[in-house]
């Protein structure tokens with residue numbers, strides 16, 4: 709093998725070759741959710757997947773996250789062919805290599821932030837109890853939730869809940885973070901704060917793949933992959949990604965401006 713080719717191969721965390729997914733609904737009906745997707749994600753990349761509802765985004769994320777397997781095609785996760793693994797092997801790889809963040813946070817309501825973040829460590833045999841505690845606390849600190857360990861989800865704002873979910877995704881030190889519409893349930897400021905955290909994690913070397921249907925959110929990443937009807941129909945490099953920290957600084961001004969305008973309007977009637 710050509711050395712350059714080999715290095716390229718090795719540096720891709722995610723490498724899919726013509727993967728398809730067909731859901732069968734009874735005897736005669738089937739849905740072809742993915743129709744041959746070939747995709748490479750390199751270590752350290754921050755990539756967005758965009759596409760209209762039903763285009764196959766979640767199906768792709770589930771396969772990339774080892775929650776499901778493709779109907780055909782190959783999928784290499786850090787050079788391991790995961791398209792052929794059984795459920796147990798898949799679960800093990802998933803637990804080690806993938807951190808998930810969902811639109812609906814998926815936290816357990818009866819557990820406080822500390823124990824929600826600790827969930828992926830329950831079955832892990834690696835590390836002592838103290839080790840695990842340290843990892844949970846440093847994950848919470850990484851998302852700016854130090855001091856809120858004892859709060860349950862219903863005592864936290866939406867943005868804070870999503871940050872707990874991100875801390876949970878980080879706690880196993882995964883190779884890749886997969887986020888499916890992570891800002892979909894948040895107001896614009898909280899969404900921007902979540903993007904600031906992703907950008908910070910990416911600068912620290914984390915590989916992040918994010919699904920969104922908002923272009924404004926996708927523009928915070930380095931590359932947008934456009935999915936439609938189960939195929940990739942376009943790539944776009946983002947030359948100057950929106951800086952979430954910067955945008956957050958401008959947001960209060962924006963809010964003040966809106967209030968000023970309201971006052972002006974009220975005065976003019």
Ligand SMILES: Nc1ncnc2c1ncn2[C@@H]1O[C@H](COP(=O)(O)OP(=O)(O)O)[C@@H](O)[C@H]1O
Nearest residue numbers: 731739741759760761762763764765766767768
């Ligand atoms: N478990 C399933 N069983 C049957 N059809 C499904 C299933 N999951 C998704 N689909 C179908 O596959 C297509 C792609 O869905 P999905 O991946 O959820 O798209 P997106 O996340 O882009 O909205 C849609 O037509 C959807 O109805």
Ligand SMILES: [Mg+2]
Nearest residue numbers: 762765766767
């Ligand atoms: Mg979806």
